[in-house]
Amino acid sequence: xxxxxxxxxxxxxxxxxxxxxxxxxxxxxxxxxxxxxxxxxxxxxxxxxxxxxxxxxxxxxxxxxxxxxxxxxxxxxxxxxxxxxxxxxxxxxxxxxxxxxxxxxxxxxxxxxxxxxxxxxxxxxxxxxxxxxxxxxxxxxxxxxxxxxxxxxxxxxxxxxxxxxxxxxxxxxxxxxxxxxxxxxxx
Numbered sequence: 001x002x003x004x005x006x007x008x009x010x011x012x013x014x015x016x017x018x019x020x021x022x023x024x025x026x027x028x029x030x031x032x033x034x035x036x037x038x039x040x041x042x043x044x045x046x047x048x049x050x051x052x053x054x055x056x057x058x059x060x061x062x063x064x065x066x067x068x069x070x071x072x073x074x075x076x077x078x079x080x081x082x083x084x085x086x087x088x089x090x091x092x093x094x095x096x097x098x099x100x101x102x103x104x105x106x107x108x109x110x111x112x113x114x115x116x117x118x119x120x121x122x123x124x125x126x127x128x129x130x131x132x133x134x135x136x137x138x139x140x141x142x143x144x145x146x147x148x149x150x151x152x153x154x155x156x157x158x159x160x161x162x163x164x165x166x167x168x169x170x171x172x173x174x175x176x177x178x179x180x181x182x183x184x185x186x187x
């Protein structure tokens with residue numbers, strides 16, 4: 001069972017797509033969001049959740065005070081689940097705008113005029129290193145100067161190529177078989 005851990009919608013149960021996604025575990029999300037709150041990266045943040053799956057990362061951000069969220073997911077069934085989950089947040093009293101985009105991530109980023117303060121990238125296992133680098137390059141012009149980008153992948157995956165996108169690594173955390181890399185725009 002996946003749920004919103006804390007904030008205004010804490011405890012809200014989220015649907016998970018039947019196949020094709022691997023939701024971030026509650027334990028990993030709890031650690032991640034404790035770090036984000038400690039760094040004051042959530043309050044009024046404009047959030048993008050790329051390869052959104054169930055939308056849990058973007059929706060958790062809204063529950064904890066983010067200003068808005070763009071959730072990008074190519075799979076039609078997963079995008080439908082995200083819309084249902086966003087409705088559950090509204091029912092729990094979270095009024096922040098949620099926009100669900102059914103699109104290829106790189107195509108969406110290339111066409112978007114949005115700017116984000118916090119971006120989650122949790123690609124499927126079959127997304128290769130080159131594709132992740134293309135996503136980072138397309139994302140870089142859409143970041144606010146103090147933005148944080150968090151990439152979640154399997155522990156055995158190499159670190160993202162931050163430099164190719166003009167970004168710099170900030171930290172790395174491993175939780176079991178999952179590693180999260182944090183990056184920022186180059187100062």
